[in-house]
Structure formats: C-alpha cells, structure tokens
Amino acid sequence: MMAVSIAIVGRPNVGKSTLFNRLVGRKLAIVDDRPGVTRDRREGDAKLGSLHFKVIDTAGLEVADDASLAGRMRAQTEAAIAECDLILFMFDARAGVTPADEHFAEVARRSGKPVIAVANKTESRTGFQGAYEAYALGLGDPVPISAEHGEGMADLAEAIVAIAPATGYEREEEVAETDAVVSGEEGEEEAIDLGAGVIRPLRIAIIGRPNAGKSTLVNALIGQDRMLTGPEAGITRDTISVDWTWRDKRIKLFDTAGMRKKARIEDKLEKLSVSDGLRAVRFAEVVVLLLDSATPFEKQDLQIADLVEREGRAVVIGLNKWDLVEDRHKALASAREMFERLLPQLRGAPVVTLSGLSEQGLDRLMEAAFRAFTTWNRRVPTARLNRWLGGVLEHHPPPAVSGRRIKIRYMTQVKTRPPHFAIFGNQLDALPDSFQRYLVNGLRETFDMPGVPIRLSLRSPKNPFDRKK
Known part of the structure; x- marks a missing residue:
C-alpha cells in the first residue's frame, strides 16, 4: 500500500525545513536563519505519532519570472504540489498573514488538494495570537505548532488524520520491514545482491566542482526535471536522494552540492552544503566524480578524488559536457594520461x-x-x-634492514568494500612505502581490481622478550 504523500509549502523562511527535519527524525535538510536556503524539493519517510507517510520539503514560494532562479524554484514546488496527496501550508505566526501568504494560499487552494494551514513559531504569546489570522486564508482551522521546539505535533497529527484518508498510512511494523535506510559504520555491511532478491538499492553519489553538471546528469538519468538546474554555479545546496530503477536494478542516486577549494569557503551555508555532500560520499558505495571536459583534473578535482580514495569508495570518472569537445580523440587521450599521472592511487578506474x-x-x-x-x-x-x-618475493624480495632481511610469511584478505589485505611477517614496520606500493599495484593488476582503493595492513608477531614501556 502506498503511503500518503504530504508537501510542506509556504513562503521563504517560515520553518518548512525545520518541520521536515522534525517529521523525519533527522537533520536531513539544511536549516539557516536566512530565507531561501532550500532550493530543490527533498523527500523523506516521516513518522508522526502512529502515522507513517512521505513528506516533501519544498523551496519558498516567491513571485518571480519563470526563467529566473526563484521562478525555477517555484516550479519545483508546484511539481511537489501536483504529486502530493495533502498540502501543509505553513506561515510565520509571529509575522502574521502577509499578502504573499494570501497569494500562495490561493495557489494551494486551486490545486484541488486538501490543505491544512500550519501556524509555525507559536511558542510565544505573540505567535499564538498571530495564528488566528490564518482564518483569513480560507483554509479552515489553523494548527499552531513550533517546529523548532516540537510543540503542537499531536494536534498536527489529528488534523492530518481528519482531512486525509486514514487507509493511506503504513503501520509501524510494515515500515520496519520495508525501510531501506542503512545506518551504522561503513564496511560492516555484507555485500548485497543486486539481482531479483535485492534488499536495498545501490547507492551512487555524484560529486564534483560547482557547475560540473551534476544535477543535469541526475535529471538525464531518471528522465525528468527532478533537480533544479541552470547556468548559475552553486545552485544545489542540499544533498538530494532519488530512487531510480535502471535495467531492473534499484539505485539510489545522490545529487550533491559543488565542492570548491576549502580556502574559498567562507559562507556558513556553503560549509553546511559541502558537509552534506561529504556525508553522502561516506554512505555511498559508488562515487561518480564528474569533471568538466573543458578543464578536467584541476587541483580541486584531485583533492576530491583523494578524499573519495581515503573514504574507500568505488570510483568512476565522468567527463561531462563531452558534446562541446571538438577534437575528442585528442582530449580523451590527454585526460587519460593526466588521470594515470595525477591519480596513481586510483589507477585503472573507468573514465566515461x-x-x-x-x-x-x-x-x-x-x-x-x-x-x-x-x-x-x-x-x-x-x-x-x-x-x-x-x-613476487622470489623475483623481488624486500630489502634488508640493518643487515637483516625482512621476512614476509603469508597474506590474506581480511575485508572487502574496499579490498583489504593483511601481510604477516617479521620486521614489517621497516617495510618501505615503495615496496608496499609495489605490492598494491601487483594486487590490482593480477586480481583485476582496477580503480578501487586497496588497503594493506602489516602485522608482525609480538616479541615476548621486548619490555613494555
């Protein structure tokens, strides 16, 4: 049974993202005091008392030209209104009902969907009195809440049940069985079968510098204008996940904000956006590093790739905007040469x-x-x-240290995701880094592991005659 879909709409800075985070029980959406923080619409699995439903966080509604950024943001909100079952129209009770609230309340009412007026920020006496101005909107009895402090959530649940079909909510036990959210430390999960018996989707994060075309790529993959795009750099702020099926295989795509050089990031909001993207990398299984074909492998690209390697994710290099390249044969040869030279730790990763x-x-x-x-x-x-x-040891034995040969006795693989090997022997703490790289490169070539990070652990037996410090 499909869960009820509820969209939170309203003008900027009335607390929509705060309520979204409250309903999903996690700080998924970026929240800041300034208006217009949210741009893309974000979906999440919400729980309110005994109710379970899908909630959609939207950008603030503004009167603007359709071609402008604000106009494209409004189009995303209108798309959320079109696909939802119920609208929570939120306004700031402390500011009262503004002309913009009246205009957009009319937009919500014309949609034909059930609408609940939600008066936010009613924790003070002024806010509580301002909630009654919502009767002028013609949306029925307003529900006073405080999304930040969690007040009024029981009243909101009652209002939702009263206006929406009660049969559209999943019971708690059903949600527990179908919940695909994976938590815990990376590397502890078992390998998943992405065939017919798949348990959860493959998680793919798309990262890169600003204006590399990440959101455009996600829209092209899923076949709809799900992400906000445009010529402006840095449009995406929140990391947005999208469930998608490709050739009968379930996938969860993560569109992330562009990552600039750390020294250039001064704005608090941009720091939150980059932090959100880094979290997506940590919980992804495959990372697509998207590069601009006109300027591939700049310093920031190399730093992002190094971050992905340190996190141990599988990597795919995507050369985007390839349709704008004139001499494609020369450009591809140059890009592959730069990749092999500048990122030896990811040698063999596919370049698409x-x-x-x-x-x-x-x-x-x-x-x-x-x-x-x-x-x-x-x-x-x-x-x-x-x-x-x-x-390997027969043809290229490790060097001697202080006249004593380093002895490597055996090796075993201790983990996957990424492949992790342990070497056992004597005096391994003196094994040179160059010899370790030689072993890693040999593992990569011999056992066909191109492009994935390979971890190597050195384990020597304890000497019982060494005195403990």
Whole structure:
C-alpha cells in the first residue's frame, strides 16, 4: 500500500525545513536563519505519532519570472504540489498573514488538494495570537505548532488524520520491514545482491566542482526535471536522494552540492552544503566524480578524488559536457594520461565520456558503476594470494634492514568494500612505502581490481622478550 504523500509549502523562511527535519527524525535538510536556503524539493519517510507517510520539503514560494532562479524554484514546488496527496501550508505566526501568504494560499487552494494551514513559531504569546489570522486564508482551522521546539505535533497529527484518508498510512511494523535506510559504520555491511532478491538499492553519489553538471546528469538519468538546474554555479545546496530503477536494478542516486577549494569557503551555508555532500560520499558505495571536459583534473578535482580514495569508495570518472569537445580523440587521450599521472592511487578506474544535457553516454556510465561495485566487493582466496605472493618475493624480495632481511610469511584478505589485505611477517614496520606500493599495484593488476582503493595492513608477531614501556 502506498503511503500518503504530504508537501510542506509556504513562503521563504517560515520553518518548512525545520518541520521536515522534525517529521523525519533527522537533520536531513539544511536549516539557516536566512530565507531561501532550500532550493530543490527533498523527500523523506516521516513518522508522526502512529502515522507513517512521505513528506516533501519544498523551496519558498516567491513571485518571480519563470526563467529566473526563484521562478525555477517555484516550479519545483508546484511539481511537489501536483504529486502530493495533502498540502501543509505553513506561515510565520509571529509575522502574521502577509499578502504573499494570501497569494500562495490561493495557489494551494486551486490545486484541488486538501490543505491544512500550519501556524509555525507559536511558542510565544505573540505567535499564538498571530495564528488566528490564518482564518483569513480560507483554509479552515489553523494548527499552531513550533517546529523548532516540537510543540503542537499531536494536534498536527489529528488534523492530518481528519482531512486525509486514514487507509493511506503504513503501520509501524510494515515500515520496519520495508525501510531501506542503512545506518551504522561503513564496511560492516555484507555485500548485497543486486539481482531479483535485492534488499536495498545501490547507492551512487555524484560529486564534483560547482557547475560540473551534476544535477543535469541526475535529471538525464531518471528522465525528468527532478533537480533544479541552470547556468548559475552553486545552485544545489542540499544533498538530494532519488530512487531510480535502471535495467531492473534499484539505485539510489545522490545529487550533491559543488565542492570548491576549502580556502574559498567562507559562507556558513556553503560549509553546511559541502558537509552534506561529504556525508553522502561516506554512505555511498559508488562515487561518480564528474569533471568538466573543458578543464578536467584541476587541483580541486584531485583533492576530491583523494578524499573519495581515503573514504574507500568505488570510483568512476565522468567527463561531462563531452558534446562541446571538438577534437575528442585528442582530449580523451590527454585526460587519460593526466588521470594515470595525477591519480596513481586510483589507477585503472573507468573514465566515461558523457553529456547530461544531450543524454549521451548514460548507459556506459551505469555499466561502469556496476563493474566498479563488483570489483569493490571482490574477494581473493588465500591460496591464490599466497601463490602470487611467493612468486613476487622470489623475483623481488624486500630489502634488508640493518643487515637483516625482512621476512614476509603469508597474506590474506581480511575485508572487502574496499579490498583489504593483511601481510604477516617479521620486521614489517621497516617495510618501505615503495615496496608496499609495489605490492598494491601487483594486487590490482593480477586480481583485476582496477580503480578501487586497496588497503594493506602489516602485522608482525609480538616479541615476548621486548619490555613494555
């Protein structure tokens, strides 16, 4: 049974994102005192008492030209109104009902959807008195709440049940069975089967510098204008997740805000946006690093790629805006040479040319993402590992330290996601970094693990005659 879908709408800075976070029980949406923080619409699984439903956070409604950024934001909100079952029209009770509230209340009423007037910020006497101005909106009895302090949530639940079909809510036990949110530390989860018996979708985060075309790419993949796009750099602020199916395989796409150089980030809001994107990287399984084909592998691109490698995610390099490149053969050869030279820690990662605007190379991108995920989960049998290790040590033994040869006895794989190998022997703390890189490169080439981070642990037995400090 499909859950009821509820959209929170209203003019900017009335507390829509605060209520959204309160309903989903987590700080998913970025909240700030300034108006116009939210731009894209964000969906989440909400719980209010015994009710479970889908809630949609929207951008603030403003009167603006359709081609402007504010106008495109309003179009996103109108799309949320069109697809929802119930509208929560929120206004600031402390400011009272403004002409803008009256105008957009009429827009909500003309939609034909049930509407509940929600008077926010009523924790003070002034706010509580201002809530009664909502009768002028013609939306029935207002529900006074304080989203920040959690007041009035029981009254809001009663209003929702009274106006929306009671049969559209999932029971708590049903939600527990179908909930696909994964929590906990990365690396502790078992590999998932993305075939017919899939438990949850493959999580793919799309990251990169501002104006690389991330939101345009997401829209092209899912086949709809779900993300706010435009010529302006830095439009996306919140990390937005979208559920999608590609060739009968479930996927959760994460569109993130552009990441600039750390020294250039001074605004608090931009810091929150970047932090939200970094959290998406940590909980993703495959990361698509999207580059502008005109200026690939700039310093910031390299820093983002290094971050992804340190987080241990599977990586796919996407060269976007490929339709604007004139000499494509030369540009691709140059990009691959730069990638191998500047990012040796991700050697062999797939480089895919694409264009989100003209929808070119999308299937190649997804095929590369699933191959990277398979490699990320690869496990090598211990017997094969040690046969390979014996041959390596025979042809290239480790150097001697203080006249004593470093002894490497055996190797085993201790983890996947990413592949993690442990080497056992004596005096391994003196094993040079260059020899460790030699082993990692050999593992990558011999066991077909291109592009994924490889971890190496050195484990030596304790000497019983060493005195503890």
